Amino acid sequence: MKIKVLHIKKTIQKEIKEVTTQPKIIYNYLTTKKGGEFSLTLADGTKVWLNSESKLKYPVSFIKGKPRTVELVYGEAYFEVSSSKKNSGDGFIVLNTLQNISVLGTHFNVKAYLEDHLITTTLLEGKVMVENNEKVKMYLKPNEETILNALTLEMQKKEVNAKEKISWVKGYFSFDNTSLLEITKILSRCYDVDISFEDEKIKDLRFNGVLSKKQDVKSVLDAIINTTDITYEVNNRKIKFRK
16 A cells, blocks of 8 residues: 555656646737837747737747747737748637637738627638637638627628728728728727717718828818718817717
8 A cells, every 4th residue: 555655646746747847938918009009029920010909918938839829808910920830830829808810820910899899800811710719610711801799709701802901000091881980989099089979870971992090180080071061070189070
């Protein structure tokens, strides 16, 4: 009996030693406020652009032999992932509360703002696999996008113009049949302003066009409503639309 007990103790000690020698992962958090953007290069060479009002969790360094994993806590980010061939074959994973995105080396955009109920993943180059919490998997080809409903967890796929979807990285707003409500959400984040509507019906008006983000908010608003009978008033950082 004593010999058996000693054998168990040695086994336990060996297992504990193996666990304690595992590398410890240290994480950084990058947060952008309203009106802010930021770009960075991760330890593996992956380039990330973080849009306004977004938060990214990423490790200081990646562990060889394990998937390179980061988390878009909320907001919008564009990734140009360093190839797995340059990283010992290790894949790359972007986590979000409701979905995981697995890639080997590709360019894609993820939009997951807390106040929105739709999470979109848009592929510009390469191939990705998107999996929601219900274990539903979808594979994307370039110019395809998944749309995950955060309320129902339903996920759909459609064709899009990916270059237009990532125009924010290049310094442009690109609107393609976009509702005024969605446009105001984007402008609110970019310019750090509060936008409201005196007439609720005009929220559903839709617009097309490409505008430079280097313009001030008034110039952008003027261009958007140029062909309508909508007006707006500005009071400090508050803007109200009326018809």
